[in-house]
Amino acid sequence: MAGELTQETLDPEDWPALRKLAHQAVDEALDYLQQVRQRPVWQPTPAAVAAQFQAPLPRSPQGAERAYHDFHEWVMPFQMGNTHPRFWGWFMGNGTAFGALGDFLAATVNPNMGGGNHVGNLVESQVVDWCKEIVGLPQGSGGLLVSGGSMANFVALAVARSAGAAVDVRAEGVAALPKPLCFYVSTEVHSCIQKAVELLGHGAKSLRKIPVDDRYRFNLAALAQAVSADRAAGLQPCAVIGTAGTINTGSVDDLEGLAAFCRQERLWFHVDGAIGAVVALAPHHRQLVRGMEQADSVALDLHKWLHVPFEAGCVLVRDRKAHRATFSLTPEYLAHAQRGLASGADWFSDYGLQLSRGFRALKVWLSFKEHGLDKYGRLIEQNIAQAQRLGELVCAAGELELMAPVGLNIVCFRYRGQGGTPQELNALNEELLIRLHEGGVVAPSYTTLNGCYCLRAAIVNHRTQTADLALLVEEVLRIGRVLQRG
Amino acid sequence: MAGELTQETLDPEDWPALRKLAHQAVDEALDYLQQVRQRPVWQPTPAAVAAQFQAPLPRSPQGAERAYHDFHEWVMPFQMGNTHPRFWGWFMGNGTAFGALGDFLAATVNPNMGGGNHVGNLVESQVVDWCKEIVGLPQGSGGLLVSGGSMANFVALAVARSAGAAVDVRAEGVAALPKPLCFYVSTEVHSCIQKAVELLGHGAKSLRKIPVDDRYRFNLAALAQAVSADRAAGLQPCAVIGTAGTINTGSVDDLEGLAAFCRQERLWFHVDGAIGAVVALAPHHRQLVRGMEQADSVALDLHKWLHVPFEAGCVLVRDRKAHRATFSLTPEYLAHAQRGLASGADWFSDYGLQLSRGFRALKVWLSFKEHGLDKYGRLIEQNIAQAQRLGELVCAAGELELMAPVGLNIVCFRYRGQGGTPQELNALNEELLIRLHEGGVVAPSYTTLNGCYCLRAAIVNHRTQTADLALLVEEVLRIGRVLQRG
Numbered sequence: 001m002a003g004e005l006t007q008e009t010l011d012p013e014d015w016p017a018l019r020k021l022a023h024q025a026v027d028e029a030l031d032y033l034q035q036v037r038q039r040p041v042w043q044p045t046p047a048a049v050a051a052q053f054q055a056p057l058p059r060s061p062q063g064a065e066r067a068y069h070d071f072h073e074w075v076m077p078f079q080m081g082n083t084h085p086r087f088w089g090w091f092m093g094n095g096t097a098f099g100a101l102g103d104f105l106a107a108t109v110n111p112n113m114g115g116g117n118h119v120g121n122l123v124e125s126q127v128v129d130w131c132k133e134i135v136g137l138p139q140g141s142g143g144l145l146v147s148g149g150s151m152a153n154f155v156a157l158a159v160a161r162s163a164g165a166a167v168d169v170r171a172e173g174v175a176a177l178p179k180p181l182c183f184y185v186s187t188e189v190h191s192c193i194q195k196a197v198e199l200l201g202h203g204a205k206s207l208r209k210i211p212v213d214d215r216y217r218f219n220l221a222a223l224a225q226a227v228s229a230d231r232a233a234g235l236q237p238c239a240v241i242g243t244a245g246t247i248n249t250g251s252v253d254d255l256e257g258l259a260a261f262c263r264q265e266r267l268w269f270h271v272d273g274a275i276g277a278v279v280a281l282a283p284h285h286r287q288l289v290r291g292m293e294q295a296d297s298v299a300l301d302l303h304k305w306l307h308v309p310f311e312a313g314c315v316l317v318r319d320r321k322a323h324r325a326t327f328s329l330t331p332e333y334l335a336h337a338q339r340g341l342a343s344g345a346d347w348f349s350d351y352g353l354q355l356s357r358g359f360r361a362l363k364v365w366l367s368f369k370e371h372g373l374d375k376y377g378r379l380i381e382q383n384i385a386q387a388q389r390l391g392e393l394v395c396a397a398g399e400l401e402l403m404a405p406v407g408l409n410i411v412c413f414r415y416r417g418q419g420g421t422p423q424e425l426n427a428l429n430e431e432l433l434i435r436l437h438e439g440g441v442v443a444p445s446y447t448t449l450n451g452c453y454c455l456r457a458a459i460v461n462h463r464t465q466t467a468d469l470a471l472l473v474e475e476v477l478r479i480g481r482v483l484q485r486g
Numbered sequence: 487m488a489g490e491l492t493q494e495t496l497d498p499e500d501w502p503a504l505r506k507l508a509h510q511a512v513d514e515a516l517d518y519l520q521q522v523r524q525r526p527v528w529q530p531t532p533a534a535v536a537a538q539f540q541a542p543l544p545r546s547p548q549g550a551e552r553a554y555h556d557f558h559e560w561v562m563p564f565q566m567g568n569t570h571p572r573f574w575g576w577f578m579g580n581g582t583a584f585g586a587l588g589d590f591l592a593a594t595v596n597p598n599m600g601g602g603n604h605v606g607n608l609v610e611s612q613v614v615d616w617c618k619e620i621v622g623l624p625q626g627s628g629g630l631l632v633s634g635g636s637m638a639n640f641v642a643l644a645v646a647r648s649a650g651a652a653v654d655v656r657a658e659g660v661a662a663l664p665k666p667l668c669f670y671v672s673t674e675v676h677s678c679i680q681k682a683v684e685l686l687g688h689g690a691k692s693l694r695k696i697p698v699d700d701r702y703r704f705n706l707a708a709l710a711q712a713v714s715a716d717r718a719a720g721l722q723p724c725a726v727i728g729t730a731g732t733i734n735t736g737s738v739d740d741l742e743g744l745a746a747f748c749r750q751e752r753l754w755f756h757v758d759g760a761i762g763a764v765v766a767l768a769p770h771h772r773q774l775v776r777g778m779e780q781a782d783s784v785a786l787d788l789h790k791w792l793h794v795p796f797e798a799g800c801v802l803v804r805d806r807k808a809h810r811a812t813f814s815l816t817p818e819y820l821a822h823a824q825r826g827l828a829s830g831a832d833w834f835s836d837y838g839l840q841l842s843r844g845f846r847a848l849k850v851w852l853s854f855k856e857h858g859l860d861k862y863g864r865l866i867e868q869n870i871a872q873a874q875r876l877g878e879l880v881c882a883a884g885e886l887e888l889m890a891p892v893g894l895n896i897v898c899f900r901y902r903g904q905g906g907t908p909q910e911l912n913a914l915n916e917e918l919l920i921r922l923h924e925g926g927v928v929a930p931s932y933t934t935l936n937g938c939y940c941l942r943a944a945i946v947n948h949r950t951q952t953a954d955l956a957l958l959v960e961e962v963l964r965i966g967r968v969l970q971r972g
Contacts, residue, residue, distance in 0.1 A: 004952065005868060005871050005872060005875060005952045006864065006867075006868050006871070007868075007951055007952070008861065008864055008865055008868060008948070009865075009948045009949055010580075010582045010793055010857060010861075010865065010948040011519070011520075011582070011583070011948070011949065012583065012584075015516065015520050018516070018583055018584065019512070019513070019516050021587075022512045022516065022583070022587055023509055023512060025587055025590070025591060026505070026508045026509060026512055026590075027505070029590065029591060029594040030501065030504070030505050030508065032594060032595070033497070033594065034497075034501050042604075042826070042827045044603070044825075045603075045604070045605045045608065049605070050605075050608055053605075053608035053609065053611065053612040054612075055612070056615075056616075056619060057616040057619040057620065057854070057859055058616075058854055058855050058858050058859065059858050059859050059860045060858040060860060061856065061857050061858040061861060062855045062856065062858065063856060064584045064852075064856045066855065067584075067851075067852045067855035067856045068587075068852070070855065071591060071848070071851075071852060074605065075595070075605050075606070075609060075848070076591075076595060078604060078605035079595045079597055079604055079605065079606070080597040080598060080602050080604040080606065080827070081604075081827065082596065082597065082598060083595065083596055089602075089827065089828075090598070092598050092842070093596075094496075094596070095593060095594070095596035096496045096497070097497070097498065097504055097508070097594070098498070098504065098550045098553075099593060100590050100591075100593035100594040100596070101507075101508055101511055101554075101590065102593075103589040103590055103592070103593040104511070104512075104515065104586050104587065104589055104590030104593075105511060105515060105557060105562075105586075106589070106795075107581060107585060107586035107588075107589040107590075107795035107796070107849070108515040108518060108519065108581070108583070108586040108795075109518070109561070109562060109565045109569065110568060110569055110579075110580070110581035110586070110795050110796060111565055111566040111568065111796075112566060112568060112576070112578050112796060113796075116566050116575075117530070117531075118528075118531070118564060118565055118566040118567075119531045119535070119536075119539075119560065119561050119564035119565065120561070120565070120566065122531065122536055122539035123539065123561060125539065126539040126540075126541070129542075130542075130543040130544075133542060133543040134543065147633060147840050147842075147843070147844075148840060148841070148842040148843075149841070149842065150839055150840045150841050150842070151839060151840065154839060158685055169684075169687070169689070170684045170689065170690060171684075171689055171690050171691055172689045172691060173660065173666070173687055173688045173689025173691065173692060174659065174660045174661055174687035174688075174689075175660055175661040175663070175666060175687075175689075176689065177661070180659070180661060191815045191841070192839075192841055194815065195813070195815060195839060196839075198655075198656045198657075199644055199685070199686065199839065200685065200686070200687050201655070201659055201660035201661075201686050201687020201688065202659045202660075202687065203655070203656065203657055203658045203659025203660075203661075203662065204656060204657050205657055205658060205659065206659060301842070303842065303844075304842075307496055309592075309593035309594075309596045309844070310593070310596060310597075310598060310599075310842060310843070310844035310845065311840075311842065311843065311844040313842075327681070329677045329680065329681060337916070337919070337920055337932075338920065339530075339920050339923075339924065340528070340919065340920040340921075340922075340923030340924055341528045341566070341567065341575065341923040341929055341931075342575075342919070342920075342923070342931060342932065343920075353636055353637060353640060353678075353681060353682075353685065354633050354634060354636050354637060354797075355634070355635070355636050355677070355678055356578070356633075356634040356635065356636070356787070356789065356790075356796060356797065356799075357633070357634075357796070357797065358633075358789075358795070358796035358797040359796065362557070362561070363593070365553075365557075366550075366553045366554070366557060367553075368543070368544055369544050369548045369552065369553035369556065370547065370548065370549060370550045370553045371496060371547050372544050372545050372546040372547040372548065373543055373544065373545050374545045374546060375494065375496075375547060378492065378494055379494055379495075379496065381492075382491060382492050382493075382494060385491050385492070386491060389491060430823070433823070433826065433828070434823055434824065434825050434826040434828075434829075435826075436826075437825075437826030437827040437828070438825065438826055443827055445827075445828060446823075446828065462494070462495045462496040462497070463495055463497065465493055466490065466491050466493070
């Protein structure tokens with residue numbers, strides 16, 4: 001037999017040195033979060049810093065200290081800004097310090113949540129059960145933590161198409177369906193639903209985009225007509241996707257109405273609640289999402305309004321067997337080992353696309369325990385009240401124009417000033433948004449409603465204070481005036 | 487206008503207390519990793535601990551200290567065990583302390599890597615470029631960090647089917663294809679390929695499982711016959727999926743042969759390198775994966791043999807435009823903003839399923855810089871040498887039986903002792919594995935080869951030392967003898 005083998009490891013040669021570095025990193029990270037208000041919301045990455053990221057694959061070690069130093073100098077300062085109290089772009093959470101610590105602990109113990117018998121499964125099961133409690137689905141439902149809303153919607157629609165199909169779609173494929181499936185969404189649907197339908201092989205043309213009412217909600221009469229027309233044309237209506245909190249304006253579909261319609265028509269009812277499912281926690285607004293508890297499946301995000309650090313989404317499916325039957329490659333009758341590490345009847349990898357899975361459940365579990373869900377409910381109310389306040393400030397400022405009813409926590413508006421052609425106002429507000437970002441004081445984002453470019457503030461922020469809203473209005477007025485003077 | 491709004495936040499009321507807790511957590515996490523060898527590889531979760539995870543949704547706050555305490559008492563001790571030097575189950579990395587710190591830092595700055603103009607994009611671009619360098623794909627290729635091999639393969643196959651289709655599959659769906667597509671794999675293919683093909687809507691029947699040779703590699707002659715037969719039957723061969731490192735035995739297909747065949751037949755050549763793509767870093771074995779650099783797409787995992795904490799996978803696609811065209815819902819001509827936070831021509835969300843994306847790039851970037859890739863290459867060699875040594879120990883022990891040639895770092899063997907019927911030996915080795923796990927000294931996993939239940943040690947472990955292999959053999963012999971005496 002050959003001689004001694006080499007004995008290298010990725011463990012530190014000098015544990016005390018790494019420990020010192022870790023403590024330094026913790027102190028600087030907490031400083032970063034504690035002082036977030038003192039920094040610009042956003043600033044561009046300087047060219048000299050950007051150039052550092054052109055270096056080829058490092059063959060030789062640079063060491064942990066140097067790597068951390070480079071992070072601290074090049075990466076930490078030039079962030080997106082969504083940790084900041086005056087960031088209201090797209091629809092993102094801030095994260096929290098303790099949530100970040102959760103990711104550190106998860107990566108330290110580093111289990112594979114795809115399967116096996118270990119305590120992580122109990123943590124994830126509990127978190128998923130908690131999510132069922134939040135949205136009102138039965139505890140026996142299927143569920144899985146996923147990367148976010150896109151994957152949650154994808155999983156749910158995969159189950160919907162398998163459960164409703166006249167053939168074994170997993171074995172035979174979509175082309176074997178006697179009638180092509182149709183999926184019904186409103187025109188305000190999130191683009192990830194289209195992506196899911198395309199990837200599942202149904203083609204975007206199978207997606208029926210139904211008009212909305214003047215509050216940007218699903219038009220139920222138009223939905224009924226579309227379903228009926230498709231049936232008459234020999235197609236098979238499969239699922240209706242309602243939205244709890246649209247990305248453009250925060251509107252919530254009439255979920256009770258959609259649920260009743262789906263029951264009557266025997267259609268799968270899916271709720272994309274990536275934005276608004278958690279409104280069920282808000283004492284004064286939970287009636288908005290009534291009907292969600294009747295859904296066949298719900299997608300929600302925990303890294304949005306619950307501020308768990310990225311990534312954390314969840315999909316829930318009322319019919320647990322249908323959920324498993326869509327993804328499992330382990331036959332029901334084939335138990336895993338009876339005892340030991342490889343035991344456990346139900347592995348999470350049987351409920352989704354991933355086999356290897358990280359321990360994202362931990363940061364959710366820690367965060368929910370830290371704050372309790374009543375507090376998240378109050379913070380959602382706080383953001384909704386802030387959005388109403390911002391709407392009032394916009395209406396009170398003669399030069400600004402509210403572009404849609406304030407939906408949940410989303411305010412769409414623009415600078416109008418002395419007015420102008422539609423093209424002029426679009427160009428002005430587009431430039432205005434860029435200057436807001438470059439100024440580093442406030443960071444809303446944008447959308448287009450009925451051809452009008454709008455500034456859009458989605459207040460998903462546990463750090464925003466009332467005074468920050470006034471600052472947003474001030475900055476928009478200041479820059480708007482400058483731009484209109486030309 | 488209404489009165490003052492509430493002003494709650496998820497930030498700690500007492501920053502110094504949270505800071506103290508974070509330092510405690512870092513110390514205990516580093517202790518955990520530094521002392522990993524002193525603990526059992528695996529132990530069951532006691533029933534009293536498991537019962538704790540039945541508690542309903544916490545409505546009231548428990549505080550960070552209590553939440554961390556519960557983690558420390560209930561979660562930390564009952565782990566899967568893949569951080570341990572004597573864990574050789576499935577195919578998992580150990581993780582590293584600095585990698586875990588990377589996840590903490592990523593969650594602290596918490597950017598959304600789906601889009602926008604911020605430095606995280608440069609970090610991920612650089613990491614993806616480094617992955618191209620590792621596998622030998624051109625720097626102009628498309629690429630994306632993903633959750634792991636399952637998603638990497640899914641993305642690659644989605645591009646393959648779109649790129650090769652006679653119709654616009656995204657718009658029209660799979661059913662509109664004039665000829666059904668076929669995908670070619672060996673019988674040793676990983677199950678996630680089947681999952682991907684099913685989810686994409688092609689049906690498992692579109693997957694042709696080609697026999698392997700006696701070293702568990704793709705039989706090229708059988709492949710050529712299958713492609714030719716499908717063409718004759720009016721089907722459209724789409725892609726061949728070669729495997730660099732099969733899950734059962736670690737064998738590597740003849741990638742050069744497959745590449746030449748695909749070029750000649752004008753088929754998409756995908757390499758599932760979740761396990762073995764990184765063998766390209768190993769100075770004495772890189773010739774095994776020669777041909778990978780000719781692939782149209784490659785899936786690799788960084789949380790396996792590179793020991794980045796879960797989740798970290800990567801997909802690379804030679805034809806960047808085809809990659810983007812499969813996923814982007816932003817038309818090419820529609821630029822994002824010209825300057826500011828919303829600028830940037832290329833957003834990562836245009837290259838995959840997810841819109842919101844976490845900063846998993848950071849832990850990879852920090853880890854690669856910490857150690858340099860030459861060291862990872864040496865560690866891969868070390869594991870391969872350890873597998874060879876284990877194979878020798880198995881062969882030298884008369885009571886054990888090597889069940890397949892040692893492929894890369896995977897050793898499949900069983901206890902034979904005095905022999906027995908196939909059923910008896912299967913039952914014996916199944917029970918033997920459970921007792922190994924319950925003993926907590928060593929943790930291999932299992933597979934079935936030609937109907938024989940095997941113990942399977944996949945040595946993906948930067949902490950394993952030579953003496954650990956002898957301990958595995960000793961334990962198997964000890965328990966095997968006990969079981970055979972009955």
